[in-house]
Amino acid sequence: MAAFEPLTPERRRAMTRQHLLEAAAMVFARDGFQRSSLDEIAATAGFTKGAVYSNFKGKDDLFLAVLEERFERGQSAIRGALDTEMHTEAEWMPRIASAIRESMWDDNWTMLFLEFVLYTARNPDSRAKFATHVRRTLKWSEELISQEYEAAGTPPPFAPADLAIISMCMFDGLGVYRLVDPSFTSDRTLRAVLHFLSETIGFDEGATSS
Amino acid sequence: MAAFEPLTPERRRAMTRQHLLEAAAMVFARDGFQRSSLDEIAATAGFTKGAVYSNFKGKDDLFLAVLEERFERGQSAIRGALDTEMHTEAEWMPRIASAIRESMWDDNWTMLFLEFVLYTARNPDSRAKFATHVRRTLKWSEELISQEYEAAGTPPPFAPADLAIISMCMFDGLGVYRLVDPSFTSDRTLRAVLHFLSETIGFDEGATSS
């Protein structure tokens, strides 16, 4: 638990807030935003509704706080999983594959993500913020692709920005289909998708065509 | 209005049922499943809640009926838009592009689709049926791709089944991103995606490989 800090009142408060966020993420994903009750969220965290209203303005505020927190976390998780140098397909394939499975294809995350999408689609006020997060993720993906192109020394046959949105949509889309039936995302399919991407994009210099 | 049929009681009943389904699709997409009230759905259709319970077992049954109806409709819509022979990219590109926009990227449909996904993900009983629908769509897409390969006379570099799920996920994924910000799916991006697919899959016989 890190270097045992003396639990000041501020830290206690931060901890309850964190517990509430954690519980909220669970319950929202499991039951959906509307069906989730603040009582149950609080109880799951080991508190009561008072703790919620002491840390958040209301249900919507809590939901949006979960959104922020999860995006930050996801960002750093993927970043951490991918920032090591990987050159041959045999080298990066298993790493990327498990990163996708663990970070993007976690069912709880996918359901939360869809709840976010639907919520923000219906609440124009918060939609802009969500769009900003997505844009940041896309930008990061785009840069990653550009770097790979530079490393490979080949001219991009497609604009990195397009490839970024293409791959993100593909993985997110597969995550959604996975909710419908996990067998849609078998290992074989995932490897096919990754191979498809790498060959098309052209990272792998010695790729065998066909 | 077809050949003026004399409005038997059965036809009246079928019409109210249809109106209810239509209204339900609208309201469910706009407000979400949980937040939609049967009173408002009935009122939107020009009836009262009594009509709903006379035609459906309850809210869930209505929702699932909407699901069935929309999948049937979507299936035939896409099929109708694509079953004409198209060979050159300049020929099929605009047709496909507008078909995608109108059939798959209709915001109402996307939101309904996501509601379906989340609902069935939480209701294992109905998930199997939903998966069946999705599987049928995938199968249809797979056959379409296989036919194109046969017509082109080239051996598929990727399994048609994989390509089917890849393209479906990509378009659905883009539809989701479109909810977050329509500018993610500009004409330029859509054309890039279609070009990306066609070149990668290899339909276009004279495709320039990288």
Next chain:
DNA sequence: TAGGCAGCATACCGATGAGTATCTAGGATT
């Protein structure tokens, strides 16, 4: 150590909405 206050608990209110029970009217049947 006495007071104050912040964090959370408890108790309550009001609105909402799914489901049900009952009623009614208008077409079908004889």
Next chain:
DNA sequence: AATCCTAGATACTCATCGGTATGCTGCCTA
């Protein structure tokens, strides 16, 4: 024309839940 019957309307119940107002308790300050 008298009757029936069903689609749909109306009226009600009851549980749920977001929000608020208030109460309590333990840690900080003086």
